[in-house]
Amino acid sequence: MRHRNGGFKLGRNTSHRRALLRNLVTSIILNDRVHTTITKAKATRPIVEKMITLGKNGSVHARRQALAYLMTPESVDRLFAVVAPRYTTRPGGYSRIVRTGVRKGDSSEMAFIELLDAEQELSEKASKREAAKAKRREELQKQLEESNAAAGDDTK
DSSP: OOTTOOSOOTTSOHHHHHHHHHHHHHHHHHHSEEEEEHHHHHHHHHHHHHHHHHHHHOOHHHHHHHHHHSSOHHHHHHIIIIIHHHTSSOOSOOEEEEEEEEOTTTOOEEEEEEETTOHHHHHHHHHHHHHHHHHHHHHHHHHHHHHHHHHHHHHO
16 A cells, blocks of 8 residues: 555656656756646646745855756756746745646646746747747748749749
8 A cells, every 4th residue: 555655656766757857847947838747747846946945045055956956057047047036025836837638649638837927038938939930931932932933044
């Protein structure tokens, strides 16, 4: 019986589970939002909260603790410079889990785990992506017109 044995095992051994959670936490801090399964999101949430609390502390020791857990130095820099200052007045609850339905392949329930108050940055990123897509579309259209014009010249 597993009565009162807490924690999410996630169907993995200890080292694999730890690596998975470290990668998820690093991605959430870098991107403000990650699409994953609900169970992984629930397992990741308390760790993200602890990392943001370390970032709010701001001491050298807290930075070293974050460096020991997060996968990249860029994520630590972003945690202390961008993410943690966002929550200086908030006493906790820095993330939310939003269910998005089931995955087509295996019907596992999917969700976004995202940081609160990051909507402005996420919308800026989305608008930059849209602008880049439009620019690429225009360039491809221009190339297509040039190639059609060149093909028309060759037939004459």
